[in-house]
Amino acid sequence: MTAPPQSVTDVHAHLLLPGLHAEVARRAPDLVAEAAALELVRHGADSQAVSGPMVGARVPKLTDVGLRLAAMDAQGVDVQWVSASPNHFYPWAPEGLAVWAAAEANRLIAEHTAQAPDRLVGLGLVPLQHPERVVELLDDAVLGRGLAGVEISSFAGDVELSDERLERFWARAAELGCVVFLHPFGCSLDERLDRFYLANTVGQPVENAVALSHLIFAGVLDRHPGLRLVAAHGGGYLPTSIGRSDHAWRVRPDARGCAHEPSSYLRRIWFDTVVHDAGALRHLIEVAGESQVVLGSDFPFDMGLEDPVAFVESAGLAPQTAERILRSNAAALLGKTVDA
Secondary structure: OOOOOOOOEEEEEEEOOHHHHHHHHHHOHHHHHHHHHHHHHHHOHHHHHHHHHHHHHHHHHHHOHHHHHHHHHHHOOOEEEEEEOHHHOOOOOOHHHHHHHHHHHHHHHHHHHHOOOOOEEEEEEOOOOOHHHHHHHHHHHHHHOOOOEEEEOOEEOOEEOOOHHHHHHHHHHHHHOOEEEEOOOOOOOHHHHOOOOHHHHOHHHHHHHHHHHHHHHOOHHHHOOOOEEEEHHHHOOHHHOHHHHHHHHHHOHHHOOOOOOHHHHHHHOEEEOOOOOHHHHHHHHHHHOHHHEEOOOOEOOOOOOOOHHHHHHOOOOOHHHHHHHHHHHHHHHHHOOOOO
16 A cells, blocks of 8 residues: 555554464463563563553554544544554564464454555564564565565564574565564563663663664665665664764774764664654754654554654644655655565
């Protein structure tokens, strides 16, 4: 689907797949229990006690198309890009289960978005921890299910985004012209962030910055300039501290894996507006360019933007800049997608 340029488009909205998770739990109960225990370590009991009811209250919006569309209408959003809630990444899953779960998620996301094809665009999943299978599942999502691309985490097990085993994935994504939506789940700092909801407020921006830095410094964007990479949460901390990366590139031979200064690559990546601060949004536009910023909300979670359109419109931007962020940048991204 290619949204018309006049459509206000939210590129960061989630879908919960309870049936998928129930089947994963049935097939691998011990692994699911271990993953839940790790989440408790990472987030801490206090945060988990808040998050459970928060997600529970939002399950209807995360699963029901009618409620999703009504919420979009209330926000002034015409089109949503719908991606799975990141708890469906299952980065610990063995190969067979991981491949099945990704394929099933692709099917369910396609079914959900097909209920409102003029308003919903789907992004599928790939089993990132099994690099030898990611191209297969990328094709399943884009060619098999007609999705606009896939959502990936910042890492999975021992697989960083700079991993040489992912080269075929990046090449295929560039060839297809599809969207790759980078959205972290969890943070490797673990119990250091187990209070005050630091696992999200600090952990997510850290993960975005680390993952993007792997891609930039490893030269992935040099080798695959056609990538349509969209970073959630405004790219985390990287856009605000990119000068330090440039300095390292200039003075450290071990930081010269990319052909140009790291800051130049921010203009090859797209970033959503989930930054929660008008000054941060203006800075993001300054360092990445107004063509590289797209509306996002993190719908419908509590760390998202309740009124994403108003956030952009009240940020003191030039009218043409706001227009691009709200409408035409996302439409141009989808317009790059091919059918073969």
